[in-house]
Amino acid sequence: MYVATKGGERAIDAAHQWLAEERRGDPAIPELSVDQIREQMTLAVNRVMAEGSLYDPDLAGLAIKQARGDLIEAVFLLRAYRTTLPRFGASEPVDTGEMRITRRISATFKDAPGGQILGPTFDYTHRLLDFKLMAEGETPTAQQKPSDPVDAPHILSLLDRDGLMEPLEQTDATPADLTREPMSMPADRPLRLQALARGDEGFVLSMAYSTQRGYGRTHAFVGELRIGTCDVEMFVPELGFAIEIGEIELTECETVNQFTGSKTQPPQFTRGYGLVMGQSERKAISVSLVDRALRWDELGEDNVGAPAQDTEFVLYHCDNIQATGFLEHIKLPHYVDFQSELELIRKIRRAAETPMQEAAE
Amino acid sequence: MTDQAYNFAYLDEATKRMIRRALLKGLAIPGYQVPFASREMPMPYGWGTGGVQVTAACLTPEDTLKVIDQGADDTTNAVSIRKFFERTADVATTEATAEATVIQTRHRIPEVPLTEGQILVYQVPIPEPLRFLEPRESETRKMHALSEYGLMHVKLYEDIARHGAIATSYAYPVQVEGHYVMDPSPIPKFDNPKLGDNAAIQLFGAGREQRIYALPPYTRVVSLDFEDHPFEPTKADHSCDLCGAGDTYLDEVITDDQGSRMFVCSDTNYCVTRQAEAEAGAAQ
Numbered sequence: 231m232y233v234a235t236k237g238g239e240r241a242i243d244a245a246h247q248w249l250a251e252e253r254r255g256d257p258a259i260p261e262l263s264v265d266q267i268r269e270q271m272t273l274a275v276n277r278v279m280a281e282g283s284l285y286d287p288d289l290a291g292l293a294i295k296q297a298r299g300d301l302i303e304a305v306f307l308l309r310a311y312r313t314t315l316p317r318f319g320a321s322e323p324v325d326t327g328e329m330r331i332t333r334r335i336s337a338t339f340k341d342a343p344g345g346q347i348l349g350p351t352f353d354y355t356h357r358l359l360d361f362k363l364m365a366e367g368e369t370p371t372a373q374q375k376p377s378d379p380v381d382a383p384h385i386l387s388l389l390d391r392d393g394l395m396e397p398l399e400q401t402d403a404t405p406a407d408l409t410r411e412p413m414s415m416p417a418d419r420p421l422r423l424q425a426l427a428r429g430d431e432g433f434v435l436s437m438a439y440s441t442q443r444g445y446g447r448t449h450a451f452v453g454e455l456r457i458g459t460c461d462v463e464m465f466v467p468e469l470g471f472a473i474e475i476g477e478i479e480l481t482e483c484e485t486v487n488q489f490t491g492s493k494t495q496p497p498q499f500t501r502g503y504g505l506v507m508g509q510s511e512r513k514a515i516s517v518s519l520v521d522r523a524l525r526w527d528e529l530g531e532d533n534v535g536a537p538a539q540d541t542e543f544v545l546y547h548c549d550n551i552q553a554t555g556f557l558e559h560i561k562l563p564h565y566v567d568f569q570s571e572l573e574l575i576r577k578i579r580r581a582a583e584t585p586m587q588e589a590a591e
Numbered sequence: 592m593t594d595q596a597y598n599f600a601y602l603d604e605a606t607k608r609m610i611r612r613a614l615l616k617g618l619a620i621p622g623y624q625v626p627f628a629s630r631e632m633p634m635p636y637g638w639g640t641g642g643v644q645v646t647a648a649c650l651t652p653e654d655t656l657k658v659i660d661q662g663a664d665d666t667t668n669a670v671s672i673r674k675f676f677e678r679t680a681d682v683a684t685t686e687a688t689a690e691a692t693v694i695q696t697r698h699r700i701p702e703v704p705l706t707e708g709q710i711l712v713y714q715v716p717i718p719e720p721l722r723f724l725e726p727r728e729s730e731t732r733k734m735h736a737l738s739e740y741g742l743m744h745v746k747l748y749e750d751i752a753r754h755g756a757i758a759t760s761y762a763y764p765v766q767v768e769g770h771y772v773m774d775p776s777p778i779p780k781f782d783n784p785k786l787g788d789n790a791a792i793q794l795f796g797a798g799r800e801q802r803i804y805a806l807p808p809y810t811r812v813v814s815l816d817f818e819d820h821p822f823e824p825t826k827a828d829h830s831c832d833l834c835g836a837g838d839t840y841l842d843e844v845i846t847d848d849q850g851s852r853m854f855v856c857s858d859t860n861y862c863v864t865r866q867a868e869a870e871a872g873a874a875q
Binding site (some may be wrong): 238239241242306309310312313314316409410411412413414415416542546551552554555556557558559560562563564565566567569570571572573574577578581582 | 597601602603606626627628629630631632633635636637638640660661662665666667668669670671674697698699716726727728729754755756758760761762777778779780781799801802825826827840841842843857
């Protein structure tokens with residue numbers, strides 16, 4: 231006999247309890263604290279903040295803990311929380327030229343004012359599992375030496391001075407905010423960069439990679455990659471001036487690409503740009519390549535039909551919260567629609583079988 | 592008990608106002624997809640975030656809410672959304688279609704005719720009926736503006752040429768007041784005739800795609816078809832095995848591994864009510 235599927239509510243409650251138990255794991259093992267995640271899973275925290283569009287390492291750590299380490303789920307938790315926060319203003323533009331640098335490299339010049347600073351990077355590590363880390367209690371320390379605050383201008387600005395770089399478009403227009411207004415096409419560059427900055431790291435990486443392999447060639451040099459902290463200032467009308475309200479860590483990448491120019495204009499290098507919250511250089515480089523690929527139209531290049539040249543394709547599919555939601559929703563019940571498909575296919579098959587039977591007789 | 596940490600019905604008032612503006616615009620231009628700044632909700636995209644935002648913007652403390660998924664009040668996601676509003680808005684909830692002032696639905700229109708003053712909120716995955724014919728939003732918006740729907744008619748014609756019938760059984764496209772072609776959300780085409788001339792306000796929310804559209808009461812809604820292949824709402828050729836109704840949309844339930852089936856109303860409240868009435872009638 232048919233038993234109606236009552237009890238959805240009890241099933242949900244039970245599933246939540248089981249989930250909570252699984253999240254904790256073996257109770258004999260000490261529980262992870264949010265502080266531990268924030269301090270020791272920093273790059274995961276950074277990714278969750280960047281894609282969650284919310285700079286708060288504590289909340290990102292909490293989200294990672296709650297999500298059992300599923301970073302997209304953690305991003306989702308942060309995004310949903312972000313919805314509930316009141317918006318009381320916007321900061322002044324952050325000056326990345328004034329960044330307190332922890333890492334700064336250029337692939338286009340051997341040296342530049344301000345120097346190359348390798349910083350805490352995996353780049354030249356040998357990827358050998360370090361079994362010593364399985365033992366606890368180790369507190370590594372790095373050599374230190376006092377340094378003078380360095381003046382490190384953007385390296386591309388040095389090329390700019392010689393007229394070799396395409397000039398940056400200067401505008402006082404307030405950029406659109408894709409978290410407050412629906413995305414509209416055609417999307418201008420600020421909107422594209424916003425979408426890419428919170429886009430899925432894997433998706434943006436693959437898009438960038440595809441341009442390197444010939445699907446819309448960008449041929450990028452990393453003019454400069456810098457990581458460090460920047461002050462965030464906000465203009466307070468009651469005071470009449472801007473005050474510092476905090477600092478955030480940023481990763482910025484500027485790429486140099488091949489030329490634009492014409493009969494009347496001498497050739498100039500073109501730019502790709504990526505700015506991401508936290509330390510996330512894979513993402514920042516990827517964003518700058520995709521940014522450059524999406525600029526084909528304004529730079530007078532051919533659209534070769536590459537995915538990374540297609541603004542609608544890139545922007546409508548880079549958001550992992552939208553993507554994972556829509557992808558996973560197909561596990562929700564669809565039996566009403568499936569039933570109408572069943573009726574349809576039975577009807578079409580009946581119609582197809584009748585003439586076949588008649589022909590056989 | 593309302594969760595005091597959040598505003599009434601979760602969204603802040605400014606967001607609700609933004610959504611209400613989009614709703615009013617949608618009601619003023621029936622079938623037109625109004626872009627709105629959809630927010631990230633605490634349930635995933637695809638779980639009804641558009642519908643939830645529309646419901647949140649419509650709810651008042653005096654409302655009575657009904658939530659259905661696949662026509663049923665007790666499917667897991669319907670339970671989850673109903674709980675969400677019980678928690679954040681503390682509104683009364685019901686399973687009785689006639690008692691509800693706001694009904695949020697996924698994939699069905701209730702069997703009982705709706706009445707004036709009721710609001711039916713649909714959850715919409717892909718609001719653009721032309722999306723699978725033309726993936727570019729910039730193009731489809733132009734096509735709607737120009738009422739350029741030839742592509743859709745060609746698609747329906749090709750279905751007939753290939754299968755002998757229009758091969759769309761749900762999310763069957765409709766034309767609203769002779770202009771906009773609209774996706775009615777993935778309701779079975781059985782429900783399409785209820786879209787037109789309906790006494791209730793019908794609101795459609797697509798969260799991920801950031802679109803809202805609407806049908807004001809008593810709007811003319813026509814399912815696309817051809818003179819020689821008229822639109823035909825279909826259902827399983829059975830009556831409900833529980834309540835005996837012969838005119839409702841049925842779910843097919845597999846009861847064993849020998850090919851046995853039974854057919855039951857997808858609208859559980861309608862079915863249960865009819866069963867109770869039959870029992871009461873028998874007892875008298």
